[in-house]
Amino acid sequence: MKNPLSAEILSVGTELLLGSTTNTDARDISIYLSELGINVFYHTVVGDNPERLTKAVEIARERADIIITTGGLGPTCDDLTKQVLSKAFDLEMVFHEELAEEMKRYFKEVIGVDTMTENNLQQAYLPAGCTVFHNEWGTAPGCAFESKGVRVIMLPGPPRECNAMFKACAMPYLRALSDEVILSHSLNIVGSGESAVESKLREIMNDLVNPTLAPYAKEGEVMLRITAKAKSEEEAEKMTLPVIEKVRGVLGDIIYGMDVNSIEQVVFELLKEKNMTLSTAESCTGGFIAKRMTDLRGSSEVFIGGAVTYATESKTAVLGVSPELISEYGVISAEVAAEMAKQAKALFNSSIAISTTGLAGPEGDGINPVGTVFIALATDKGVFVTQLNSGFGRSRVRTLASNCAFDMVRRYLTELPVVVDYHRR
Amino acid sequence: MKNPLSAEILSVGTELLLGSTTNTDARDISIYLSELGINVFYHTVVGDNPERLTKAVEIARERADIIITTGGLGPTCDDLTKQVLSKAFDLEMVFHEELAEEMKRYFKEVIGVDTMTENNLQQAYLPAGCTVFHNEWGTAPGCAFESKGVRVIMLPGPPRECNAMFKACAMPYLRALSDEVILSHSLNIVGSGESAVESKLREIMNDLVNPTLAPYAKEGEVMLRITAKAKSEEEAEKMTLPVIEKVRGVLGDIIYGMDVNSIEQVVFELLKEKNMTLSTAESCTGGFIAKRMTDLRGSSEVFIGGAVTYATESKTAVLGVSPELISEYGVISAEVAAEMAKQAKALFNSSIAISTTGLAGPEGDGINPVGTVFIALATDKGVFVTQLNSGFGRSRVRTLASNCAFDMVRRYLTELPVVVDYHRR
Numbered sequence: 130m131k132n133p134l135s136a137e138i139l140s141v142g143t144e145l146l147l148g149s150t151t152n153t154d155a156r157d158i159s160i161y162l163s164e165l166g167i168n169v170f171y172h173t174v175v176g177d178n179p180e181r182l183t184k185a186v187e188i189a190r191e192r193a194d195i196i197i198t199t200g201g202l203g204p205t206c207d208d209l210t211k212q213v214l215s216k217a218f219d220l221e222m223v224f225h226e227e228l229a230e231e232m233k234r235y236f237k238e239v240i241g242v243d244t245m246t247e248n249n250l251q252q253a254y255l256p257a258g259c260t261v262f263h264n265e266w267g268t269a270p271g272c273a274f275e276s277k278g279v280r281v282i283m284l285p286g287p288p289r290e291c292n293a294m295f296k297a298c299a300m301p302y303l304r305a306l307s308d309e310v311i312l313s314h315s316l317n318i319v320g321s322g323e324s325a326v327e328s329k330l331r332e333i334m335n336d337l338v339n340p341t342l343a344p345y346a347k348e349g350e351v352m353l354r355i356t357a358k359a360k361s362e363e364e365a366e367k368m369t370l371p372v373i374e375k376v377r378g379v380l381g382d383i384i385y386g387m388d389v390n391s392i393e394q395v396v397f398e399l400l401k402e403k404n405m406t407l408s409t410a411e412s413c414t415g416g417f418i419a420k421r422m423t424d425l426r427g428s429s430e431v432f433i434g435g436a437v438t439y440a441t442e443s444k445t446a447v448l449g450v451s452p453e454l455i456s457e458y459g460v461i462s463a464e465v466a467a468e469m470a471k472q473a474k475a476l477f478n479s480s481i482a483i484s485t486t487g488l489a490g491p492e493g494d495g496i497n498p499v500g501t502v503f504i505a506l507a508t509d510k511g512v513f514v515t516q517l518n519s520g521f522g523r524s525r526v527r528t529l530a531s532n533c534a535f536d537m538v539r540r541y542l543t544e545l546p547v548v549v550d551y552h553r554r
Numbered sequence: 555m556k557n558p559l560s561a562e563i564l565s566v567g568t569e570l571l572l573g574s575t576t577n578t579d580a581r582d583i584s585i586y587l588s589e590l591g592i593n594v595f596y597h598t599v600v601g602d603n604p605e606r607l608t609k610a611v612e613i614a615r616e617r618a619d620i621i622i623t624t625g626g627l628g629p630t631c632d633d634l635t636k637q638v639l640s641k642a643f644d645l646e647m648v649f650h651e652e653l654a655e656e657m658k659r660y661f662k663e664v665i666g667v668d669t670m671t672e673n674n675l676q677q678a679y680l681p682a683g684c685t686v687f688h689n690e691w692g693t694a695p696g697c698a699f700e701s702k703g704v705r706v707i708m709l710p711g712p713p714r715e716c717n718a719m720f721k722a723c724a725m726p727y728l729r730a731l732s733d734e735v736i737l738s739h740s741l742n743i744v745g746s747g748e749s750a751v752e753s754k755l756r757e758i759m760n761d762l763v764n765p766t767l768a769p770y771a772k773e774g775e776v777m778l779r780i781t782a783k784a785k786s787e788e789e790a791e792k793m794t795l796p797v798i799e800k801v802r803g804v805l806g807d808i809i810y811g812m813d814v815n816s817i818e819q820v821v822f823e824l825l826k827e828k829n830m831t832l833s834t835a836e837s838c839t840g841g842f843i844a845k846r847m848t849d850l851r852g853s854s855e856v857f858i859g860g861a862v863t864y865a866t867e868s869k870t871a872v873l874g875v876s877p878e879l880i881s882e883y884g885v886i887s888a889e890v891a892a893e894m895a896k897q898a899k900a901l902f903n904s905s906i907a908i909s910t911t912g913l914a915g916p917e918g919d920g921i922n923p924v925g926t927v928f929i930a931l932a933t934d935k936g937v938f939v940t941q942l943n944s945g946f947g948r949s950r951v952r953t954l955a956s957n958c959a960f961d962m963v964r965r966y967l968t969e970l971p972v973v974v975d976y977h978r979r
Contacts, residue, residue: 143768144768144770145581145584145597146584146594146595146596146597147584147585147588147594147738147779148580148581148582148583148584148585148586148587148588149770149777149779150581150770151576151577151578151581152576152577152580152581152597153576155573155577155599156570156573156575156576156577157573158573159570159571159572159573160572160573161573163572163573169571169572170571170600170601170603170606171571171598171599171600171606171610172570172571172577172597172598172599173596173597173598173599174580174596174597174598175595175596176595178595181595181596184617185596188613192609203748203749203771204748204749204752205748205749205752205769206756206759206760207768238945238946239925239944239945239946239947239950242977246749246750246753248749248752248753249749266947287771287772287773289773289949343572343574345573345574346574408868409841409862411841411844413848414845414848415844415845415847415848415849415853415857416834416836416841416842416843416844416845416848416860416862417841417845417848418841419836419840419841419844419845419862419864420839420840420841420842420844420845422840423838423839423840423841423842423862423864423914423952424840424948424949424952426915426916426917426948427917428840428864429864429865432840432864432865433864433865433867433868434861434862434863434864434865434868434872435841435861435862435864436859436860436861436862436872437834437841437844437848437859437860437861437862438859439844439848439853439854439857439858439859439860440854440857440858440859440902442858442903443833443858443859443902446901446902446903447859447861447872447901447902476871476872477865477868477871477872478867478871489848490851491851492851492852523849523851524849527848527849
């Protein structure tokens, strides 16, 4: 096939047109496709309507080499993607016995019911001659086929399943279409905004063609992606190295990792490596730090537990923070944060402990500006406290505070200065 | 114009096709349009490329009464939306002196610079004869025009500006075009899968045309949406009532709310109403329940705090669960769950407390199947315990367990049977 290939993402679902759901699938697939060197020229969203979906397919096949559909593979009568696409490409639908068996097993082992309703079996029908994408993350299988000069890939709509299936099944399928290798590395940053990072890297970015350097922002985090195209993996790898060096030279230790999933994953690996344990004492983050740690499989190796002391009295009842300290300095203070961390370390008998106390808002307390958070890290070498002023936005304040808490742990465990001014980076 | 009107949202920006940005504009506008009774049949995303944008406009004008563009109105050479649309509809571009003055003022007063670069003036050109949408939230003005039987609305891309301009300018413009109202209600369910819910409602759904009934699934939750079109809001409201009744008749008390955001929001409102407080003792959910409660603004009114007792020893150290009880029944048992909830209720001095202990996996413990979770609710009327077997999938197990924990609280506070078999619904 000609290079570079172009793709259209065709998302199917009335819920997208009603605004009940945001099209994160199209965004995620776009990121993966750009890593693969495949141009995305159009996203189209269409409802669960066979006529309009058929028309959308007719348009897409004229202007794209690859059509990637998301959604409409499920068991309900709204789920029409396979039927419409098969018809548009003159393919029969074939029943796959082994997929039906997989589904029954999934219902029994994962969902825990012996009987599966009949409509689920609709999911075992796929276009004749397609490559089956088994769904290890849900029930609806996906697939890929080539017909009339177009490649079609069908993926389930739920973002978790769509993402996992793209990475596990569609990625290798698409990679095999090209004779060029595309290789990406990501550098991850918390505690610094996208525009601050971008203005520092502007010159480097402008000079680059291959590899490229692009920043992606998500709440409280920036990811830099360095992507090289070459004839071989080794060559592409070699091309990325000087760029990574340069970026590290400019940004320094605010980069918390390369090709890692999250700051909590980095903290988890560091704790394991050093045979250390962690506990938490959370007020304004309300369990978010503990939740993020325990999202990680195997976290029981390093995470002992935490206290969510949301009400002021519970800071005394559970952690033994003295009421005098609280009334002297106020519940949102460096002193109370430090005491919470120290007490958590003792209570849970962990190597280190982190604490948060602050004002996530939107309501204020008449003393501190909304977004004020004190974060403390208690260690055998003493207690470190950082003050954050993240401004408005409840979810944003909580995300930034937990990011910075993890970042303090990372900095401590890698022997960097623990307390930095997150507002000047 | 004919009724109901149909609209296509045409989002312009290469950043959307690269996955750097999520298309929240299309989602937000879709929600507003559904409130206005305007059908959205397509979303299209196209890059900053005049040829492809022209083609996309040609397709959209054939299939929609209203085209709403987002993005591409700014001052850079990538911003082509106005030029392309004006050309496609044979309209001249006209310079608006008063818009140029507004822009200069904005730069001086909001951004704080006296000089504005020349390229900003490009934004003062708009198609001849259009209705100008002044931008009070940024610099690029939007507009609306009618040409060749199609209404075109152009909005800036930054979500804050796009949203504000839609509400302030496009909404009244569009409201004047339609004489139909669309009204939706949602019914929310946890603890039952989409296909189980749908198979129970199949017959009702098949019989409906207006209103319609459609299920939407997200992890561990099903939302049913009932949507009616009518001449007035009162009429539409009246049409939805018998459908809601029927669905309630079939599904009964597994519906946890109507037009609500989440099960935790329902629990929060119930607790407030009854002047009661909650605390938590979490093992396998690792702070997720506390996190979900404290996501809600104002949660400090009802949520005292929680213990995340992840390691077995911490169940003793923090909650005082006796080591004998743990060794007799095992840490994953109804007895330990009950004791955790009782102790949390006492420690936090809350009206009720919920606890979880289970195996989120993927690693097993050699005793219980992965996905086994015991959830307990301690109240003044005794302790209730539910056993869940959610099977594999760490994130799924934790979501289902926290959903069911909230559901037990809801059932208790609304005087329904607290312990139900979540596997048989």
